[in-house]
Amino acid sequence: MSKKNLIIISFLILIGLLKITPVQAAEIEIKNSVVISSTSYHLIYHEIAGNQYLLTAGGEDGLLIYQMTEDGLSSDPVGTFDTDGSAMDVTAYGNYAYVADHYTQNGPIIKGHLLTLDISDPANPQLVNDYQVTLGNFQTVAISADGSTLYAGDKISGIHILDVSDPTTPIFLSSYSLGSAAADLAVVDTTLYILQIFDTAGGILVVDFSNPTAPTALGGESVYADANELTVAGSVVYVANGATGLTAYDFSNPASPTLLSNFDTGGSARAFAVLNPTTGVIADGSGGVYVIATANTSALAERAQSSDALLTSATDVVVVDGRIFVLSAGIQELTLTYTFSAQGSGNGAEEAIAVKDGSAAWCTIDVSDQKVGAKVFLGDYNNDGLAYEIAEAPIGKIKKPKIRVYDAVSCELLSQKKMSDSDKKQQFKMKGGNYYGSDTSQDEIVATRVFTKDDVPQIKLLAYFLNTSNELKLKKSTTFATNKKMESQGYKLQLTEGKKWPIVIKAKNDTSVQEKYKLEKKDGNFKWKKKQE
Incomplete structure (x- = not known):
């Protein structure tokens, strides 16, 4: 083999490694002291x-x-x-x-x-x-x-x-x-x-x-x-x-x-606390605070280290509902911000995802998912260290969108599913929480897709959950035609956790025109129910 060919092969291997190796970083900051x-x-x-x-x-x-x-x-x-x-x-x-x-x-x-x-x-x-x-x-x-x-x-x-x-x-x-x-x-x-x-x-x-x-x-x-x-x-x-x-x-x-x-x-x-199933926090008496990935207990890996002087005498750490408290020159409440590249499509595309640990903040970011112009909606919806996204079909393309689930620490793609046939005017919204009505407490991921069919706006409600093998499963999918005013005025979606009717579709210019939905369980089966006004 010639030296020139060896260099080319080595370069291609390097590119391949760069595509499949996730870039990971996190920052620890003191929120309260x-x-x-x-x-x-x-x-x-x-x-x-x-x-x-x-x-x-x-x-x-x-x-x-x-x-x-x-x-x-x-x-x-x-x-x-x-x-x-x-x-x-x-x-x-x-x-x-x-x-x-x-x-x-x-x-x-x-x-x-x-x-x-x-x-x-x-x-x-x-x-x-x-x-x-x-x-x-x-x-x-x-x-x-x-x-x-x-x-x-x-x-x-x-x-x-x-x-x-x-x-x-x-x-x-x-x-x-x-x-x-x-x-x-x-x-x-x-x-x-x-x-x-x-x-x-x-x-x-x-x-x-x-x-x-x-x-x-x-x-x-x-x-x-x-x-x-x-x-x-x-x-x-x-x-x-x-x-x-x-x-x-x-x-x-x-x-x-x-x-x-x-x-x-x-x-x-000096001390250790579990933050979530894939992450832990170490209090070190002289080195400060470390956040480590624990998904693979045979290879504990650093995700972040504190640099603040107030944390360099840490003696204990407690995690409460995703909030981190460290005993070091008093009690320090910490925030942890992840910025990482998640695995993309089979073509090597990447999405730049920002997840604020301990919050359910959403963000919409531009990605390159096979075609330029695609977008995703993502967030750590159930505050469990998992990031969910919907990848829209690229502009002008008829392609099935996908819902994906990532581990927010290891950047591993856990599961993905194609949602449904697409069209050029579809919208998506997704959130985690209780969308079964106020009489239940189970949390799931609900995806809402609005699209047009025969020039009539349609809404498709999809409820997903992760099983114990981290496989994304569709629990229920139902399609409804929307109100005629929404056809002429346009529409907006509203997801409100804990309400009796947690999913609302409203006409943009006349918000009194609205339709409400919830997910019900009857005789062991789930169904979407529309409120009859």
């Missing part, structure tokens, strides 16, 4: 009487309670409780918070304290119980999903298991000796995941507490001595492994766990 002067250790989310709060184990300041708003957080705590020791960790259930309060010392007597606080009035927390252990040193605490069993990690005596069915009177059930300090706990059903820290090493221990008085060890795995926190997501356990970074393990068989991968933060990984 709340200053906390003392050292804070842990942050949790909790609802009280339908209102949203963040609870902070604030060390020497005790428990701090901040109220969440639609746009941020209260600038000052709405409630505080100054503990006698140092609040190291907190968990909550219902109207009660449980605080691991380290220890107090009175002369030679040292006692560890596990506090139960009534937080039904967040502005005025009240101590209802002080569970004490002589020579104790409580570091971490976790509660079962039903709120009946509390697990507290004591640095000296191991795990204390308490019946808190009556939070005001905890009952000691048993203890589980570790021979080491418990740095963190995670409860899944009756299984407890324990992050142990020794002098020179660490480990994950998995214990079955279905019988609290006779717990059974199921297995474990070694980690580094400076590990800080563990997060359980299905069969995967993520460990914020200090200077090693974030490590993912497969614990589908706790007796024989396997290492999946490690993401080196270059600093000291």
Whole structure:
């Protein structure tokens, strides 16, 4: 082969790689900032009487309670409780918070304290119980999903298991000796995941507490001595492994766990939270905040890293309905903006897609989908990290439009479907949410297509859903003829989630002329229903 031909082939291979390799980038910004002067250790989310709060184990300041708003957080705590020791960790259930309060010392007597606080009035927390252990040193605490069993990690005596069915009177059930300090706990059903820290090493221990008085060890795995926190997501356990970074393990068989991968933060990984099924957030004590792709747990990959100085002492992270809160020089609420190139058509076309994580913002962008002039409508409609689009037929071409679904992090095309035959005057609108009427709560993707047939405007309603294999399925499609005034005046579409009749078509110049639709389920079948005026 000649040198010239080799160069041409190499160039063509490079072009091919450029076409199929998605360009990915994301930016992390601080949206809201709340200053906390003392050292804070842990942050949790909790609802009280339908209102949203963040609870902070604030060390020497005790428990701090901040109220969440639609746009941020209260600038000052709405409630505080100054503990006698140092609040190291907190968990909550219902109207009660449980605080691991380290220890107090009175002369030679040292006692560890596990506090139960009534937080039904967040502005005025009240101590209802002080569970004490002589020579104790409580570091971490976790509660079962039903709120009946509390697990507290004591640095000296191991795990204390308490019946808190009556939070005001905890009952000691048993203890589980570790021979080491418990740095963190995670409860899944009756299984407890324990992050142990020794002098020179660490480990994950998995214990079955279905019988609290006779717990059974199921297995474990070694980690580094400076590990800080563990997060359980299905069969995967993520460990914020200090200077090693974030490590993912497969614990589908706790007796024989396997290492999946490690993401080196270059600093000291302190905490991890799942943002959505394909994305996670790492709080690093010196490197700041990282957003990583977790769809492939065998190859954790960076999507973004913070550069703000306020985030370089991150110790914990919490995700609430897509909102990211980081404990670092206070509480920082972050926004994450993705800009990436999604895979295009078989001809190598690309669409430049902007997705604002945590919002349902729409955008319309020009693309090159086989022919110049095509457009798409897209957005992260159900706030689940998936981007949907409709690709219109190119101008002047009779071609079936497509609906596509992308993973907003990996840029992977998950599924696509041709919608219907096209014409030159069609319009599209698409949105995710509840379009079944106000008496239901199921979210789907609804696509609305308006076109002309025999010079009469028609509307076609299509309801789609993604199955568990990420395959896009059409649930129901129905076509209606529109009002005559819409033929002469033109028309506009309105999709309003949660309304009894959530889909409305109006004449442009006379909005009193309108037709309303909703999707109904009857005898197991879906159908579109038009409101009879």
